Each structure stands twice: as C-alpha cells, then as structure tokens.
Amino acid sequence: MSSSKTQHLVADQTGISQAASLLRGGALVAFATETVYGLGADARNGAAVAQVYAAKGRPSFNPLIVHVPDTDSAQKYVEWSDQAQMIADAFWPGALTLVLPLRQGHGLASLVTAGLPTLAIRVPNHPTATALLRAAEAPVAAPSANPSGQISPTTARHVLAGLDGKIGAVLDDGPCTVGLESTIVTLAPVPTLLRAGGVPAEDIEAVLGCPLAVPTSDTITAPGQLASHYAPNAKVRLNAKFADFGEVFLGFGPMKSDLNLSEAGDLTEAAANLFDYLHRLDESGKPIAVAPIPMTGLGAAINDRLSRAAAPR
Structure with a gap:
C-alpha cells in the first residue's frame, strides 16, 4: 500500500x-x-x-x-x-x-x-x-x-x-x-x-562445536547473496591506502580521511557506521575509496558488504 x-x-x-x-x-x-x-x-x-x-x-x-x-x-x-x-x-x-x-x-x-x-x-x-x-x-x-x-x-x-x-x-x-x-x-x-x-x-x-561450511554453488538460498548489493551510486574502490584525485576517502584506524569508520580501529564501531558513512559520501557524487578492513570478527561481514558494493553492475 x-x-x-x-x-x-x-x-x-x-x-x-x-x-x-x-x-x-x-x-x-x-x-x-x-x-x-x-x-x-x-x-x-x-x-x-x-x-x-x-x-x-x-x-x-x-x-x-x-x-x-x-x-x-x-x-x-x-x-x-x-x-x-x-x-x-x-x-x-x-x-x-x-x-x-x-x-x-x-x-x-x-x-x-x-x-x-x-x-x-x-x-x-x-x-x-x-x-x-x-x-x-x-x-x-x-x-x-x-x-x-x-x-x-x-x-x-x-x-x-x-x-x-x-x-x-x-x-x-x-x-x-x-x-x-x-x-x-x-x-x-x-x-x-x-x-x-x-x-x-x-x-x-x-x-x-564445529566449523561452518560455505555454500558450494551460486544458487540464491537466502537474502543478501546477490553479487552486486548494498551499493552506492558512486563507484567504490577497496583496500585503498589513500584517495586518488577526485575521490572521497572512507578510512579505518588512525589516518586522514573524509570520514573514518573507526579511528580507534574498533570493528564494532566500524560496522555501526558503515552504511551511514557510505550514504554520506555517496551524496558527494564522487567515487569512494575505502581503506583496508581486517578480516577478523565483524570485519568479515564489513568486507562482504564492501565487496558487493564495489561489484560491477
């Protein structure tokens, strides 16, 4: 309705x-x-x-x-x-x-x-x-x-x-x-x-008490499995050490950036800020460069969202 x-x-x-x-x-x-x-x-x-x-x-x-x-x-x-x-x-x-x-x-x-x-x-x-x-x-x-x-x-x-x-x-x-x-x-x-x-x-x-398996096929069996997903309008470049000319920079840890997911390197804080900060940077109309995020704990989920945001579409 x-x-x-x-x-x-x-x-x-x-x-x-x-x-x-x-x-x-x-x-x-x-x-x-x-x-x-x-x-x-x-x-x-x-x-x-x-x-x-x-x-x-x-x-x-x-x-x-x-x-x-x-x-x-x-x-x-x-x-x-x-x-x-x-x-x-x-x-x-x-x-x-x-x-x-x-x-x-x-x-x-x-x-x-x-x-x-x-x-x-x-x-x-x-x-x-x-x-x-x-x-x-x-x-x-x-x-x-x-x-x-x-x-x-x-x-x-x-x-x-x-x-x-x-x-x-x-x-x-x-x-x-x-x-x-x-x-x-x-x-x-x-x-x-x-x-x-x-x-x-x-x-x-x-x-x-056992490891989690990973899917062995590309069949959609649950939400959030599309290759391109969670995407801003702007192009996203991952694992960037700094912004190239014309880009805005999403940082992590102590570094100079337009917005920083967590200056303290806290993955919980970074997860809470991720989508809001992508929204804000997308409003600039410029491509978004994103600093590397560790793959431990919540970092795996953050990197999953970022890789889908950066996927070709």
Missing part, C-alpha cells in the same frame, strides 16, 4: 500502535531493528509481500527474512531441531537469521520464500521491533528498507530518501546500533554460513 506521502511515526506507544494497525491492514511499514531498518509486511498477506518487492524493485527470486518476537513464535513456521535450539539459546534475540525447513501448514505467502522449501527467520533484539511484532500479532517479512541493491538504511532519513511515497509509514527510533544485517546460517545438510553479518562466524562455531 503506497501513499502520496509516507507517514513519519515516532516510536512511542501511539506510533507503534499506528504502525501495527497499518501492517494488519496490508500496508508497508519501515521500522528500526538493531541491524538496519526493515521494510515490513504481514508475511501471511501475499499482496502486501508483493508490494515489498515492488517498492524495493527487488528480484522475486530473492527471499525475505521473517521477523517474529520470540523463539516460540518461530517454531510455528519452521521445523525445529536441537541445533536450532542451541543457536536460538545463544543468539536470539539478536543479529542472527536461521534458514530452516518450512513447517507444514505454515500459512506464509509463497513470495516470502521465493518458492523455496525453507524460511529465513529471526528474532530481533530491539525493543521497538519487538513491541511492533507483538502489537501486529503477525509474522513480519522485512528486508532492508531501501531500493534493492542500494546502501542499507540505518536511520529513518535513509529510508525516506529511497522510499518516501512508496510505503505507508516509517517508525523512527533513531540510528541502528549494530548497523550491519544479520548473519545467516542454515543447518542442513550441515551448518553453513550463507551471509556474514552482525554475529561473527567464530561465535557461532564455538556454540555448535
């Missing part, structure tokens, strides 16, 4: 109630989570889910993540296992998405899974998101609230810059704290990392 003007709601009890009512009525509502702002639709409503794809310009073969308020709710839609319980106990609520087989009679729109027999599902760790999910009394399909392939939004301003007039409302609860999308893991046939994200792979491996 698009409107000529998107409502800008404050994340108080009134705003949450209004947002929940819009979701129940089939409208699209962008809302804050700890990772990025999601573009929510009732996952049982095929027409509403179709509008998510239309508003974003998202390919219909790219599945969506469903957000629920707690683990018990998740088990209504997917087949559960001991490994799933281990991961949920350790990381939910939080920045981790599980891809699990759909439960028979799940009642979700087929567009949510892009026709796959599995569902990507998450319990967000954000009080406003949790309150909205409980008030809506619905599983909410919510990819990032931005035009498909562009930089993910970590503020309501980012959402409105890309989707104003195309969605019902944005529920504004300030900047996101993690700033990177969720890590995505599937458990069958073996635990496999489908997308690096807000929970480092090493932490998941420690809980499972």
Whole structure:
C-alpha cells in the first residue's frame, strides 16, 4: 500500500500502535531493528509481500527474512531441531537469521520464500521491533528498507530518501546500533554460513562445536547473496591506502580521511557506521575509496558488504 506521502511515526506507544494497525491492514511499514531498518509486511498477506518487492524493485527470486518476537513464535513456521535450539539459546534475540525447513501448514505467502522449501527467520533484539511484532500479532517479512541493491538504511532519513511515497509509514527510533544485517546460517545438510553479518562466524562455531561450511554453488538460498548489493551510486574502490584525485576517502584506524569508520580501529564501531558513512559520501557524487578492513570478527561481514558494493553492475 503506497501513499502520496509516507507517514513519519515516532516510536512511542501511539506510533507503534499506528504502525501495527497499518501492517494488519496490508500496508508497508519501515521500522528500526538493531541491524538496519526493515521494510515490513504481514508475511501471511501475499499482496502486501508483493508490494515489498515492488517498492524495493527487488528480484522475486530473492527471499525475505521473517521477523517474529520470540523463539516460540518461530517454531510455528519452521521445523525445529536441537541445533536450532542451541543457536536460538545463544543468539536470539539478536543479529542472527536461521534458514530452516518450512513447517507444514505454515500459512506464509509463497513470495516470502521465493518458492523455496525453507524460511529465513529471526528474532530481533530491539525493543521497538519487538513491541511492533507483538502489537501486529503477525509474522513480519522485512528486508532492508531501501531500493534493492542500494546502501542499507540505518536511520529513518535513509529510508525516506529511497522510499518516501512508496510505503505507508516509517517508525523512527533513531540510528541502528549494530548497523550491519544479520548473519545467516542454515543447518542442513550441515551448518553453513550463507551471509556474514552482525554475529561473527567464530561465535557461532564455538556454540555448535564445529566449523561452518560455505555454500558450494551460486544458487540464491537466502537474502543478501546477490553479487552486486548494498551499493552506492558512486563507484567504490577497496583496500585503498589513500584517495586518488577526485575521490572521497572512507578510512579505518588512525589516518586522514573524509570520514573514518573507526579511528580507534574498533570493528564494532566500524560496522555501526558503515552504511551511514557510505550514504554520506555517496551524496558527494564522487567515487569512494575505502581503506583496508581486517578480516577478523565483524570485519568479515564489513568486507562482504564492501565487496558487493564495489561489484560491477
């Protein structure tokens, strides 16, 4: 449900109630989570889910993540296992998405899974998101609230810059704290990392007691796997020691730069700043050079987003 003007709601009890009512009525509502702002639709409503794809310009073969308020709710839609319980106990609520087989009679729109027999599902760790999910009394399909392939939004301003007039409302609860999308893991046939994200792979491996495999094909089985994704309009050059003439420079660690993800070299701070700083530098209209980022911990997810932002398109 698009409107000529998107409502800008404050994340108080009134705003949450209004947002929940819009979701129940089939409208699209962008809302804050700890990772990025999601573009929510009732996952049982095929027409509403179709509008998510239309508003974003998202390919219909790219599945969506469903957000629920707690683990018990998740088990209504997917087949559960001991490994799933281990991961949920350790990381939910939080920045981790599980891809699990759909439960028979799940009642979700087929567009949510892009026709796959599995569902990507998450319990967000954000009080406003949790309150909205409980008030809506619905599983909410919510990819990032931005035009498909562009930089993910970590503020309501980012959402409105890309989707104003195309969605019902944005529920504004300030900047996101993690700033990177969720890590995505599937458990069958073996635990496999489908997308690096807000929970480092090493932490998941420690809980499972085994290494995470990597996908062996290019088949899309979860969100965030497109080669070109999270991209600014400007060209992006990675692992740069300095900016060439005409470029703006995104630094990391103690160095001279136009914007610095973390002068202290803190990867958590860098993750939280990544998309906001890419938005800001993209507004300059100049190519963006990016300093090297370590591949440890959250650095793996940051480098994943940067490599997709820099991919040919």
